[in-house]
Amino acid sequence: MPRIPYAPRIRTVLVVTAAALAARRALRGRIKGSPLWPLPALDHPISGRGREAQAPARTHRLTVTERVAEATGVIRLRLEGADLPDWEPGAHLDLVLPSGTVRQYSLCGSPATPGSYTIAVRLIEDGRGGSQEAHELLHEGTEVTVRGPRNRFPLHDSHAYVFIAGGIGITPILPMVRQAEREGIPWRLLYGGRSRASMPFLAEVEKLAGAGADRVTVVAEDEDGRPDLAALLAGAPPHAAVYCCGPEPLMDAVAALLPDAPEGLTLHTERFAPATPSPTGENAPFEVELRRTGRTVTVPADTSALRAIRDQALPDLPYSCEQGFCGTCQQRLLAGEVEHRDELLTDAERDDSLLICVSRAREGGRLVLDL
Template sequence: MTQRTVVDRIDPIAEGVVSVVLRGTTGTAGTAGARLAPWEPGAHIDLTLPNWLTRQYSLCGDPADRESYRIAVRYDPLSRGGSEYVHRFLRQGRTVEVSLPRNHFPLQPAPEYLFLAGGIGITPLLPMLRAATAAGIPATLVYVGRSAATMPFLDELRTRYGDRVRVVAARRHGRPDLTALAAHAPGTLVYCCGPAPMVAAAEAVFPAERLRTERFQPVTRTFGPDTEFEAVCARSGRTVRVPAEESLLDALTHAGHPVPSGCREGVCGSCELTVLDGEPDHRDDIGAPTGRMYACVSRARSPRLVLDL
């Protein structure tokens, strides 16, 4: 299911970063005001761009605002075209489709929080900090970037949260001492989102039971050789052969069972399928719930999988 939105505002908020506000429409092009699906801190949406690319962005506005979503997009010259389109071609007034919000990075109850943000990784943590402080729960944000000019939402954070926010401009101050932070926060629940080296550093010093992470890209891992298997589509009664050289996602699409997809890297969750029988070979970075799998990267350990399709 998708939602129709119109680009309400596009504003530069840091070097190479724009904020995009998407307002719900009533079904008449350009008419705003429709209520959008609710969401909670940590959620993201799939944005289908007019050039047919679909990309995932964390929601970084106010969950209480049911008429608009806010995302932030950093321009990446090495990207696959999504950020380039947003920065160079997306304009105010353009109608775009977005998915219902999904949340694989939810804010869990805790007596105290430490948020670690690296660059554009601030986006899912911004509403978390808002929610924690509104609930009166002690929370600290350590926000790391190359320089203050490259860090989105910096003025908003300083104005709203004051000394709860520690800004670390790495070119000037170096990297934060995560070991010292871990020593002074023994009972704190830690949320970290940022580049791979920052996430790896957090994983090295914080106990796994107290650390929640979200990555921009999947961790490089090694799996056994890909083998052929069958995917049985229970509702249609069709059986689809999945060759060793083809993903389950592509095999289903070629067989006439297209599955929504976004990242194709096992980090966004848009291609989630329900598994009725068989043993999936999970290769995602999200951690698929029991009875689910992500068709873009995961395969089968058993000779066949029965899917709710």
């Protein structure tokens, strides 16, 4: 048998090896781009938008190391622990209270402080009991479980910012203001509340104004009346980012004024409030088909789709707030018309997904979910 010269053999080996590596890289890229990656699949499929949406929030056991009365009816808590994930302005924690109740609280400390998270809790007398439990049971030395942090209210890049906060809504806004100041980006803040005594972090807000005192407007309603939102927005730079958090009437008012404001303002809001009720005031029963599970669930008029699915088909399906603002129960919609009642999803997300803790089938119809 004739022998192949040495040099051509080397070239052949190199060509074959390069082709194999290229094919391997291409296959790896296709696998990673697949919606089934990474494998193995979860025991209980969770629909979502990519791997981040499918991954459960990390759980941490923390200790309350500081409790301070930050304002009338508001306590500030520092929670400390080991190996805590980093976070960015706008992030929040799921706080698991001693009773097992879960509530969401924005992180309001500094992301640059390792080993601790800071939250603030306003006591809501006529609420569902979570804030009252936090005020009564969370003291220095108390251990608590938290999940997260997660960020559904991120601070996007902009050439200028307008921040609007009402009451406890200052908590996610404050780290944003600090970051804008640190990066030298122009910003203005309107901070309103019922009274100065009820407004948490007021001293720090006024200190942030620094030499540019006109950057911060503090409006205490018992002294100054309602804030002039129209004037604030009229003076905003074109194409600035507007971030607003606070009571629903405040955020609704800002959204209503935006069309008359300077060109290109973009509004970003966060609502930690119960979901919008049905327009008719009544719920109708409906059915949910779980396409991958092969089951059809009946949702009674007085039950959420989340509860019905957990009770009848998928008992370990993740959830958290049950109010339509944390995003844990977001599922992919395959068919059906949805009556969206959340305060979280964008219009684009509502085209093919819903939060099953609050949203229902329109007019008692049928939904098909990727579950």
